[in-house]
Amino acid sequence: MTVITTFKEKKREKQIKYERSVLKDLSIKTLKERVQHYFGSSRITSSFVMHAGVEEACYDVALEAYLLGAKFSKFGYYGEDIDEVKKRCYKEEKHLIDTLFNFLLYWGNGEEGTMSESLYYLCEQYIHVWWLDGYQKGERRHKLRLH
Secondary structure, three states: OOOOOOHHHHHHHHHHHHHHHHHHHOOOOHHHHHHHHHHOOOOOOOHHHHOOOHHHHHHHHHHHHHHHHHHHHHHHHHHOOHHHHHOHHHHHHHHHHHHHHHHHHHHOOOOHOOOHHHHHHHHHHHHHHHHHHHHHHHHHHOOOOOO
């Protein structure tokens, strides 16, 4: 007897395999350094980023942005401009930014309400850096035919 699988299952398996291979290039040290750089040095966020749950949420969103950039890097490899690629994943990137921003507002101590615009820009920059890092690593993997 043979095992019947659907195309959705095969596609999901292939996606998981690709994500695992892309994440091998990432280090926990880099994650921690970037959280400290973007949120630990700011007066607005330094008080509550030290909590383990908030820091881990920053890691989760960073990984999602990294994987999103790696996923869309195939379009850059095939000749599309990086700005056009960013337009393709605008909704997903915006969702990640909003998720992180709302999470930080929820766990904040009230001071960031008045400074919410600058906090939003911090979140936007944080997500953009991770997306760009994933994009560059994914594009490199395509060039080396490791996809």
